[in-house]
Structure formats: structure tokens, C-alpha cells
Amino acid sequence: MRLGANLIIGGALFALAIFVGLLAPWLAHTDPVMDANLLNAEEPPSWIWWFGTDAQGRDIYSRVVHGARISLTVGIVSQLVNSVIGVTLGLTAGYWGGWWDDFVNGLTNLMLAIPSLIFALAIMAVLGPGLTSLLVALGLTNWSFTCRIARASTLSLKSQGYVQAAKVLGYGDLRIMITQLLPNMVGPIIVIGTLGMGGAILAEAALSFLGLGVRPPYPSWGSMLSEARDQITTAPWLSIFPGLAIFLTVLGLNLLGDGLRDILDPQSRSRRT
Amino acid sequence: MTGPPLLEVEDLRIDLNYRSSHVAAVEGVSFRIDRGETFGLVGESGCGKSITALALIGLLRQPLSIGAGAIRFDGREIQRLSAAEQRALRGNRIAMIFQEPMTALNPVSPVGRQIAEMFVLHQGKDWREADRLAVEALASVRVPAPERRVKDYPHQLSGGMRQRVMIAIALACGPDLLIADEPTTALDVTVQAEIIELMRNLCAERGTAILMISHDLGLVANVCRRVAVMYAGRIVEERGSDDIFRTSSHPYTQGLVDSLPRLGSRAALGRTRLTEIAGVVPAITDFPDGCRFNPRCARATDICRTTEPETTLLGAGGLVRCHHHA
Ligand SMILES: Nc1ncnc2c1ncn2[C@@H]1O[C@H](COP(=O)(O)OP(=O)(O)OP(=O)(O)O)[C@@H](O)[C@H]1O
Numbered sequence: 284m285r286l287g288a289n290l291i292i293g294g295a296l297f298a299l300a301i302f303v304g305l306l307a308p309w310l311a312h313t314d315p316v317m318d319a320n321l322l323n324a325e326e327p328p329s330w331i332w333w334f335g336t337d338a339q340g341r342d343i344y345s346r347v348v349h350g351a352r353i354s355l356t357v358g359i360v361s362q363l364v365n366s367v368i369g370v371t372l373g374l375t376a377g378y379w380g381g382w383w384d385d386f387v388n389g390l391t392n393l394m395l396a397i398p399s400l401i402f403a404l405a406i407m408a409v410l411g412p413g414l415t416s417l418l419v420a421l422g423l424t425n426w427s428f429t430c431r432i433a434r435a436s437t438l439s440l441k442s443q444g445y446v447q448a449a450k451v452l453g454y455g456d457l458r459i460m461i462t463q464l465l466p467n468m469v470g471p472i473i474v475i476g477t478l479g480m481g482g483a484i485l486a487e488a489a490l491s492f493l494g495l496g497v498r499p500p501y502p503s504w505g506s507m508l509s510e511a512r513d514q515i516t517t518a519p520w521l522s523i524f525p526g527l528a529i530f531l532t533v534l535g536l537n538l539l540g541d542g543l544r545d546i547l548d549p550q551s552r553s554r555r556t
Numbered sequence: 557m558t559g560p561p562l563l564e565v566e567d568l569r570i571d572l573n574y575r576s577s578h579v580a581a582v583e584g585v586s587f588r589i590d591r592g593e594t595f596g597l598v599g600e601s602g603c604g605k606s607i608t609a610l611a612l613i614g615l616l617r618q619p620l621s622i623g624a625g626a627i628r629f630d631g632r633e634i635q636r637l638s639a640a641e642q643r644a645l646r647g648n649r650i651a652m653i654f655q656e657p658m659t660a661l662n663p664v665s666p667v668g669r670q671i672a673e674m675f676v677l678h679q680g681k682d683w684r685e686a687d688r689l690a691v692e693a694l695a696s697v698r699v700p701a702p703e704r705r706v707k708d709y710p711h712q713l714s715g716g717m718r719q720r721v722m723i724a725i726a727l728a729c730g731p732d733l734l735i736a737d738e739p740t741t742a743l744d745v746t747v748q749a750e751i752i753e754l755m756r757n758l759c760a761e762r763g764t765a766i767l768m769i770s771h772d773l774g775l776v777a778n779v780c781r782r783v784a785v786m787y788a789g790r791i792v793e794e795r796g797s798d799d800i801f802r803t804s805s806h807p808y809t810q811g812l813v814d815s816l817p818r819l820g821s822r823a824a825l826g827r828t829r830l831t832e833i834a835g836v837v838p839a840i841t842d843f844p845d846g847c848r849f850n851p852r853c854a855r856a857t858d859i860c861r862t863t864e865p866e867t868t869l870l871g872a873g874g875l876v877r878c879h880h881h882a
């Protein structure tokens with residue numbers, strides 16, 4: 284089967300981000316925080332300073348490379364938390380129905396009615412800034428789409444022969460959910476998760492930009508943008524490179540999500556088999 | 557043999573519940589199956605065969621429920637068992653295979669895994685041992701190269717192979733009773749014969765009783781020692797399957813027999829024209845008064861339209877429910 288261009292370009296961009304994040308200590312030229320040197324302050328991009336330097340003379344290239352670690356950690360971890368919450372709630376709600384379903388539906392609608400960034404802001408305000416609070420805030424506020432998909436898949440899978448057969452064979456509820464239902468809905472869950480990761484990286488940038496996320500001097504793409512905003516006209520490279528990193532990573536995740544949807548979509552799957 | 561019969565169904569009624577009222581989808585159904593016996597349940601579509609089977613394994617769900625009667629498996633009343641006790645019976649001591657081998661297997665799990673799961677679930681085996689037993693189970697249903705086949709996904713197997721896998725899953729834990737609900741209707745005729753033969757042989761070897769459900773009287777009589785004929789939620793006749801073609805007593809059974817194509821000896825009995833039973837099965841919600849077959853019955857009289865016939869015992873363990881049985 285022909286792999287779509289979305290899948291290849293998206294996958295490559297995301298793989299590049301992962302690669303940079305994993306190898307950051309080796310790829311970076313200098314320490315992103317400690318190697319400040321005012322003699323090199325605000326150098327434009329050159330052969331020595333690939334992405335230029337900031338007002339304290341820190342190498343922007345090295346900071347962007349290290350920033351990948353934070354952005355990806357936030358994206359992956361918070362989306363994993365969201366997926367676990369969403370799948371657990373959606374699967375059980377769809378399977379058991381009744382008051383639990385009503386409750387989960389109510390909660391989902393509530394989450395969808397409040398913009399998740401505002402909700403995350405509120406949580407950050409209570410927990411205070413920092414990486415951990417960021418993970419908690421973003422991990423708890425973006426599960427509603429996953430939950431809806433999991434619930435809808437459960438409702439349609441529930442009437443499938445093999446789910447009924449499992450009951451006849453003496454499977455308990457938990458075993459049915461884990462062996463019969465969950466593996467049959469991973470496709471859409473992964474697609475939503477990939478797109479959600481992009482969203483979480485953007486949300487991290489936004490919260491850090493507002494000074495609520497990762498705090499300077501530690502480099503996250505969002506906090507770098509935040510620091511750079513006063514010099515946007517005098518030293519545009521300070522904002523261009525972290526901005527480009529965010530753009531390419533999020534673009535990559537969105538393309539990857541679309542590409543995965545094309546191959547994991549149940550209809551295209553039945554066409555192949 | 558001593559002890560209670562394997563399965564005893566007594567005066568079972570299954571209600572179809574609406575918001576405020578309910579109607580009986582199945583009523584007054586009684587039969588028993590002994591250990592190792594083969595018993596058939598035959599009837600037209602919608603007469604209540606499948607829901608009777610679901611009741612036996614405790615899986616009726618709203619809007620259907622057991623309204624009256626008792627189901628005893630090995631002397632224990634199914635309805636009195638806890639949910640966990642019922643689960644321990646299902647798949648373990650009472651197994652079931654279905655009409656649709658295409659959909660009854662999990663598409664994203666290798667078939668060996670699905671067989672092995674039964675050993676893990678009901679016999680507490682570890683996965684290694686269970687995987688080994690799964691290969692044996694697949695070999696026992698005559699799947700070639702079972703050690704390679706266990707890794708296949710359902711869509712890689714033909715319909716006949718899939719039904720073999722279903723049989724392997726159903727018989728994995730050595731059940732006492734196998735319920736086969738239209739096990740072969742989805743398969744073509746030659747495969748159908750193979751599957752039926754396989755199921756019958758395996759059950760005979762292991763002493764597993766079979767409850768076979770089908771609309772095909774010929775098929776059921778071929779496999780089973782005794783046959784019960786169901787019409788509109790009631791058993792109207794029960795017979796040894798040798799007797800049913802020669803001496804059936806109920807007009808409906810006789811209609812079924814006459815609608816079967818026959819060869820050789822049966823043709824010699826004289827009824828050679830293929831006929832069909834006029835009319836259709838009434839809907840659950842408007843079963844006629846009196847005998848439920850009366851609108852379609854050539855023998856019907858006034859009493860048939862007012863009074864429900866009682867069960868009459870015949871010789872040789874047969875029974876019939878008709879005012880004017882032959
Ligand atoms: N979940 C349900 N809700 C409402 N009515 C049902 C339900 N399940 C079965 N019925 C009704 O109960 C009656 C008996 O159904 P059942 O499935 O037992 O028929 P059957 O004899 O197995 O027929 P078939 O040969 O088509 O499988 C049918 O009239 C059917 O419409």
C-alpha cells in the first residue's frame with residue numbers, strides 16, 4: 284500500500300524533533316543556561332552562532348535544541364495522561380451505560396464548554412508555574428475528544444459478534460474491555476492523541492509565553508518566545524527560531540495525525556483486507 | 557447414569573418487556589438433555605430458539621427476561637447463581653458456537669491467543685502453557701499446520717477454518733454442554749457437512765452433550781438423537797429423530813417434514829410432493845388466541861381458536877401439543 288505524503292512528511296518532522304530532543308546534550312554547542320557571556324550578546328546568526336545569541340550571550344541554537352526536550356515531554360506526557368483518562372472514562376461509560384454514562388457525558392460536555400487553555404490557566408494559577416504543574420494542567424484538561432471517540436467506538440463495538448461471543452465464553456467486563464474493545468479502537472485514539480500532542484505543545488508555548496509555564500532561564504520554546512518579545516524588532520532571530528521549532532513540530536504532528544487517520548481508518552482497513 | 561440430568565428446563569417463560577406491559581416471547585418450554593446426549597431445537601425464524609439458548613447461559617438482557625420457570629444445569633438452578641458463578645460456567649462447562657464465524661472472532665487478535673485465553677480464564681494456566689494447549693486444540697479440530705496457524709488473524713482464515721477455530725475455543729475447556737446456534741448456515745454445503753461431522757465426532761469422543769439449534773429439520777434430525785419442534789415460542793412436538801419423519805403428530809411438524817426434499821427410502825413412504833406451510837409466523841405481539849398455529853392449520857376446529865392445547869405424552873418419550881394430533 285502507498286504511504287501518504289502526510290504520513291511521510293509528518294513522521295519525518297516528528298522523528299526529527301524526537302531525535303533532537305534525545306540527543307540534545309550532544310547536538311548542543313554550549314550549555315543552554317550556564318554559558319552566558321555578555322561579550323557575545325545579541326550576535327546575529329552566523330557560522331559560529333547558527334541561530335544567533337540572546338542578550339546574555341547564550342547560544343540560541345543550543346537553547347532551541349534543549350527546548351525540544353521540554354516541549355516534547357510536555358506534549359507526550361500530558362497527552363498520555365489525557366488519553367488514559369479519556370479512554371478509561373469513555374470505554375466504561377459506553378460499556379456500562381446508565382448513571383455512569385450520564386455522569387461522564389455531563390463531565391465531557393462541561394470540559395468542552397470551557398476552553399481548555401483557560402481551564403489549564405486556572406489550574407496553573409492554583410499550582411504555581413513549573414514543569415510539573417504544566418503537565419498536570421495540560422494532562423487534565425484535554426481528554427474530552429478522546430473520551431467521546433472511545434465512548435462512540437465502544438457503543439458500536441459492543442454489538443459486534445466477538446464482544447457478544449466473549450460474554451458467552453465467560454469473559455468478565457474488564458477482560459472484555461481490555462481484550463475485545465480497546466484493541467479495536469486504538470486507531471482513532473492514536474490519531475486523536477497525535478493531534479492532541481501538537482495542541483499540548485502549542486498550549487505549553489502559550490502558557491510559558493504568559494509566564495506560567497517553564498520559567499526562565501530554563502529553555503522551553505514558549506519561554507524563549509516570551510523572553511524575546513521585547514527584542515522582536517531589534518533581534519528577530521530570538522523569536523524566529525523557537526517559533527519555527529514550534530511551527531515545524533506541531534505541523535509535523537498534525538500531518539502525522541492525518542496520515543495515520545488515512546491508514547487506521549476502519550473503512551480503509553476493511554478495503555485492504 | 558445416576559444424579560440429575562445435565563440440563564433440565566421446566567416451564568420456561570421469556571418475557572419481552574415494554575415500558576408498562578410485557579408479552580411472553582417464549583412460554584411453557586420444557587425439555588431435558590442428558591449427559592453426552594444430542595438434542596435438537598427446530599423452528600422457523602423468530603420462534604424463540606436463540607433467546608431460549610441465551611436464557612440457558614444466563615445472558616438474557618433487557619428488554620428480555622426470564623418470566624417464569626426454572627433452568628437447572630447439573631442440578632443447580634442457573635437463575636440462583638451469582639454473576640461470577642454464571643461466568644465460571646459459561647465457556648467452561650457450557651459452551652456455545654454461533655452462526656457467524658466471520659464476526660464471532662476478535663479481528664485484531666491472533667486466533668491462537670483467543671483459544672489460549674480460555675485456558676487462562678477458566679483453568680488458571682499461565683500464558684506459555686495456554687499457548688501450547690492452543691496449538692493442541694487447533695490440531696484437534698483438524699486445522700493443518702496448527703503451530704503456524706495460531707499466529708494467524710481471523711481475516712487470514714476461510715469461513716470453514718474460522719468455524720473450526722470457534723469449535724476449538726468452545727471445546728477448549730472440555731464443556732459438558734455445547735450449544736450450537738445455527739452453526740453452519742453461513743457456510744456452503746460441503747464445508748457445512750465437514751463442520752457438523754467434526755463437531756459431532758469431537759463431542760462424542762469427549763462425552764459432550766449438544767444442543768443444536770436450527771431451522772433445518774433435516775440437518776438437526778441427522779445430528780441429534782431427539783428433536784423438539786418450536787412454533788411461536790412454544791414447543792409443539794418432541795420426538796426421537798428416527799420417529800419424526802415417520803410418525804410426527806403435530807400438523808406443523810408434518811408440514812415441516814413435507815417441505816423437506818427427500819430421497820430414497822423416505823420417498824417410498826408415499827409423501828412425494830414438496831409442499832410448503834401456507835401463511836407466516838405471527839408476530840410476538842399478536843399471537844392468536846387458542847392454539848398459536850390455528851390460522852395456518854388445516855385441521856383447526858373451534859376449540860383450536862379458543863383453547864390452548866395441553867401437552868400430550870406419546871409413547872417412546874414423545875410429546876405433542878395439539879387438540880387433534882395424529
Ligand atoms: N433484544 C431483543 N429485543 C426485542 N425483541 C427481541 C430481542 N431479541 C429477540 N427478540 C424477539 O424475540 C423473538 C425470538 O427471537 P430469536 O432470536 O430467539 O428467534 P430465533 O428462533 O432464534 O430466530 P432465527 O432463526 O431468525 O435466529 C423474535 O420475535 C425477536 O424479534
Ligand code: SF4
Pocket residue numbers: 806807808847848849850851853854855856857860865877878879880881
Ligand atoms: S391444536 Fe388445532 S390448530 Fe393447533 S395444531 Fe392442533 S389442530 Fe392445528
Ligand SMILES: [Mg+2]
Pocket residue numbers: 605606607737
Ligand atoms: Mg436465532
